[in-house]
Amino acid sequence: MDFMKPETVLDLNNIRQALVRMEDTIVFNLIERSQFYLSPLVYKSNYVRIPDFDGSFLQWTLLQQERIHSQVRRYEAPDEEPFNPTKLLPSLLPPVNYPKILANYSKEVNVNEEIYQFYVENIVPKISCKEGDQLENLGSVAVSDIECLQSISRRIHFGKFVAEAKFQLDKQLYTKLIKEKDIESIEKSITNSAVEQKILERLVDKSRSYGTDPLMRYSQNPQSKVDPEIIVKLYKEFIIPVTKKVEVEYLLRRLEDTQ
Amino acid sequence: MDFMKPETVLDLNNIRQALVRMEDTIVFNLIERSQFYLSPLVYKSNYVRIPDFDGSFLQWTLLQQERIHSQVRRYEAPDEEPFNPTKLLPSLLPPVNYPKILANYSKEVNVNEEIYQFYVENIVPKISCKEGDQLENLGSVAVSDIECLQSISRRIHFGKFVAEAKFQLDKQLYTKLIKEKDIESIEKSITNSAVEQKILERLVDKSRSYGTDPLMRYSQNPQSKVDPEIIVKLYKEFIIPVTKKVEVEYLLRRLEDTQ
Numbered sequence: 164m165d166f167m168k169p170e171t172v173l174d175l176n177n178i179r180q181a182l183v184r185m186e187d188t189i190v191f192n193l194i195e196r197s198q199f200y201l202s203p204l205v206y207k208s209n210y211v212r213i214p215d216f217d218g219s220f221l222q223w224t225l226l227q228q229e230r231i232h233s234q235v236r237r238y239e240a241p242d243e244e245p246f247n248p249t250k251l252l253p254s255l256l257p258p259v260n261y262p263k264i265l266a267n268y269s270k271e272v273n274v275n276e277e278i279y280q281f282y283v284e285n286i287v288p289k290i291s292c293k294e295g296d297q298l299e300n301l302g303s304v305a306v307s308d309i310e311c312l313q314s315i316s317r318r319i320h321f322g323k324f325v326a327e328a329k330f331q332l333d334k335q336l337y338t339k340l341i342k343e344k345d346i347e348s349i350e351k352s353i354t355n356s357a358v359e360q361k362i363l364e365r366l367v368d369k370s371r372s373y374g375t376d377p378l379m380r381y382s383q384n385p386q387s388k389v390d391p392e393i394i395v396k397l398y399k400e401f402i403i404p405v406t407k408k409v410e411v412e413y414l415l416r417r418l419e420d421t422q
Numbered sequence: 423m424d425f426m427k428p429e430t431v432l433d434l435n436n437i438r439q440a441l442v443r444m445e446d447t448i449v450f451n452l453i454e455r456s457q458f459y460l461s462p463l464v465y466k467s468n469y470v471r472i473p474d475f476d477g478s479f480l481q482w483t484l485l486q487q488e489r490i491h492s493q494v495r496r497y498e499a500p501d502e503e504p505f506n507p508t509k510l511l512p513s514l515l516p517p518v519n520y521p522k523i524l525a526n527y528s529k530e531v532n533v534n535e536e537i538y539q540f541y542v543e544n545i546v547p548k549i550s551c552k553e554g555d556q557l558e559n560l561g562s563v564a565v566s567d568i569e570c571l572q573s574i575s576r577r578i579h580f581g582k583f584v585a586e587a588k589f590q591l592d593k594q595l596y597t598k599l600i601k602e603k604d605i606e607s608i609e610k611s612i613t614n615s616a617v618e619q620k621i622l623e624r625l626v627d628k629s630r631s632y633g634t635d636p637l638m639r640y641s642q643n644p645q646s647k648v649d650p651e652i653i654v655k656l657y658k659e660f661i662i663p664v665t666k667k668v669e670v671e672y673l674l675r676r677l678e679d680t681q
Contacts, residue, residue, distance in 0.1 A: 302494035365637060377627035
């Protein structure tokens with residue numbers, strides 16, 4: 164995506180291509196996380212006592228990571244939302260003068276809290292290789308979790324580009340639906356079941372290809388590092404519906420932006 | 423690897439399995455980096471002016487990252503070496519009481535400077551998707567570079583476990599060779615050409631499988647995201663010989679450790 168060229172960013176074909184590429188990153192990251200134990204201590208509030216901090220070890224590590232990344236301008240990008248939007252640092256790099264692509268309030272549409280909770284409660288238990296903690300790996304686990312969280316967050320918030328592109332394609336329709344607060348029709352208009360079905364099929368293939376040692380492919384029991392069904396379920400039950408939620412939330416406010 | 427059980431860590435079969443798994447991580451990381459431009463500004467000294475810091479943007483970001491990771495105990499692990507060993511912070515977590523696996527001086531065997539230089543000069547130009555800079559992506563590039571550097575560094579320094587395992591298997595032979603400073607014979611004794619050949623073959627397969635969208639596999643021109651030849655060359659000309667260098671350096675000092 165070249166955010167300096169808004170006309171290419173709001174082309175639905177380009178958006179779809181970017182979303183397909185993000186699947187690879189998400190699958191890679193989940194495979195990496197699957198090497199580690201469940202590690203409940205990483206998610207337990209104040210298990211590690213850190214001065215002036217109240218929260219879990221993962222939350223602390225994620226905050227530190229985001230503070231560094233905010234200094235290198237990560238969250239100025241229209242496709243990146245932080246998990247700690249109120250605790251960031253000023254950038255050390257000169258600002259990028261992004262052309263206007265999304266509505267002004269776009270950064271206020273942030274579902275990371277929901278992503279965090281779902282990830283910890285529903286994804287980690289399914290992909291980790293074993294119950295319990297491996298005390299010497301708490302740091303590695305947190306670092307790996309952050310990669311997963313960030314790639315899932317980016318994928319979900321990318322819905323804003325889909326929403327904006329669709330709005331641009333039929334301003335009249337959306338203006339009407341938004342004024343009527345007709346959430347159901349908005350949801351319908353942004354849903355493409357054929358595309359969704361294709362995503363799920365592709366994910367089975369990707370989880371198998373990326374998660375299986377290629378030398379094992381023709382063996383009798385080529386076990387994938389993460390069960391493809393888990394990744395399909397994650398998309399079906401969480402990533403796709405929450406992306407839609409982002410799109411709807413974005414669209415419902417779209418008339419605030421008078422440009 | 424369960425570092426709490428030294429007998430399993432020094433089993434050559436387990437070491438080999440861990441090395442095979444690390445190939446996946448390295449291939450994944452290089453594929454991720456290949457999405458971005460060459461980005462010379464990331465590597466240019468003081469392009470970004472940062473108070474109290476003299477170096478490139480990547481060096482700064484890497485230092486911040488390592489400072490956080492040192493607080494979560496990353497570099498206490500016997501298989502992790504920092505790029506900034508003198509600039510780390512104390513850990514926030516209680517120390518892990520690792521049983522003794524490697525010699526006491528092990529942390530002094532650190533070839534990260536060489537890895538950094540080779541990566542920036544020889545790998546980045548071959549895997550990046552385009553010449554030049556994309557100014558809004560400097561942060562993403564640095565973050566992706568750090569993943570690549572850390573995974574390559576871990577792979578190379580894992581040679582210490584190979585070296586220690588071989589020493590344990592034939593103390594008499596190695597004591598003799600070390601006393602005679604017979605580097606050539608030490609190198610020969612740690613080289614297994616058949617295993618090396620297998621690594622290279624496996625890498626072609628992995629680069630293709632992980633770097634190609636599976637839906638494209640049967641198309642006429644299924645382009646891999648990173649040319650498999652580049653990854654093979656990286657292993658053949660850099661990772662394998664530098665791992666051996668680490669093994670030799672480790673072994674040459676082995677008699678210092680009187681355990």
